[in-house]
Amino acid sequence: MPPRPTSPLLLLALSAVLAGCAQPQLTPPCLTPSCPTPPVSGNETEPNDNAAAANALAIDRPLKGRIAGQPRDMDLFKFDAEAGARLKLTVISVGADPQSTLDPYVEVLLPDGFTVLEHDDDSGAELDSELRFNVVTAGTYFVAVTSFRIHDDERAADDRATNTYQLALARR
Ligand SMILES: [Ca+2]
Ligand SMILES: [Ca+2]
Ligand SMILES: [Ca+2]
Numbered sequence: 001m002p003p004r005p006t007s008p009l010l011l012l013a014l015s016a017v018l019a020g021c022a023q024p025q026l027t028p029p030c031l032t033p034s035c036p037t038p039p040v041s042g043n044e045t046e047p048n049d050n051a052a053a054a055n056a057l058a059i060d061r062p063l064k065g066r067i068a069g070q071p072r073d074m075d076l077f078k079f080d081a082e083a084g085a086r087l088k089l090t091v092i093s094v095g096a097d098p099q100s101t102l103d104p105y106v107e108v109l110l111p112d113g114f115t116v117l118e119h120d121d122d123s124g125a126e127l128d129s130e131l132r133f134n135v136v137t138a139g140t141y142f143v144a145v146t147s148f149r150i151h152d153d154e155r156a157a158d159d160r161a162t163n164t165y166q167l168a169l170a171r172r
Contacts, residue, residue, distance in 0.1 A: 037090075037168055040064050044075050044167075051113030051142050054078040059087075062168035067102055067147045071157035074150070077143040079169060085135040088172045091145055092128045096166035103127040104165050105151040111139035121148050132172060143167070 041058075044065035048055050057063060057077035067073045081087065089108060093100035106129040107119040117133060124130035127148070135141070145167060149158040 037062060037166075037170075040166060044077075046075075048076050049074045051076055051078070051109070054142055057143060057167065057169055059169050059171060062166050064096070064164065064166050065145060066161070067104075067145070067150070067163040067165070068159050068161050071159050072150050073146065073159070073163075075145040077145070077167065078140050079143070080140050081135040081138065083135060083138045086172050087133055087135065088170045089131045089133070089143060090124055090128065090168050090170075091130075092124060092166050092168075093126070093164065095125055095128060097164045099162055100164045101160050102163040102165050103148040104129045105146055105148040106131060106167075107144045108133055109142035109144060111137075111141060113142055117141070121151075143169075 038060045040063065041061040042063050044055050044063055046069060047053050054076035055063070055078070057079045059079070063077070065075050067075065089106060091104040091106045093102040093104055103121075104127065105119070105121050108117045108131060109115060110117050118131045120129045120131045121127075122129065145165065147158040147163060149156045
């Protein structure tokens, strides 16, 4: 079917949506899936393999990381959340780096540092992980990122230098 001419009303609606994307401070900030994620604000810092060594993660401040450097790398992050917060966590691989070989796996841990609140393998695009969760009790929560291969098999190693990812925490 030939494309129909775009109506002025639709263009107006589109420009309103784009304007919404450009102003992330609006509430809700952006409801369309095409809105760009905020720019990466930094990189993980190793060692970060347990809760005591977790890197700080903040809302709308994505971080880059790599599951590599040892046979079974685990990257821990922490963030403070208020009661009632509705959050979304994403770990993207090829979407952020076309050369990435990582199949990410992610867990959100309660403030005790080991009880799993939520976990996800592939709910995002392709093999990416995506979690939506609500915070009941205010506190410092943890995020554990690794590869699905490492998570799935306690004897497996996955140490490719190309195992890159981008981790983001957002409100929803
Ligand atoms: Ca790492
Ligand atoms: Ca690590
Ligand atoms: Ca995955």
